[in-house]
Amino acid sequence: MTNYETLYILKPDLEEEKKDALVAKFSEIITSNGGTVTKTDEWGKRKLAYPINYINDGYYVLTYFSADSELPAELERNFKISDDVIRYIVVNLDKE
Secondary structure, eight states, rough: OOOEEEEEOOOOOOOOHHHHHHHHHHHHHHHTTEEEEEEEEEEEEEEEEEEEETEEEEEEEEEEEEEETTHHHHHHHHHHHOTTTTEEEEEEGGOO
């Protein structure tokens, strides 16, 4: 199992229940595909470095997890199809 971290930014105008549901959904994708979530850290609403599609703020979520090498592609696919995710990145922590 490889260690990864993912940082994704959600739209800032989402309701609290919707934010919690999305964070739970992405964690469920990790666990249902054989991975384990080590830590999820919700940073909250922050100003973006530059506007993205006329949005100036975002809700940041950082998640550490361990999984096989196929899982990050599946997670990125789900980030892409979600309309509420502004940006995302998945980083392999073991390549250093």
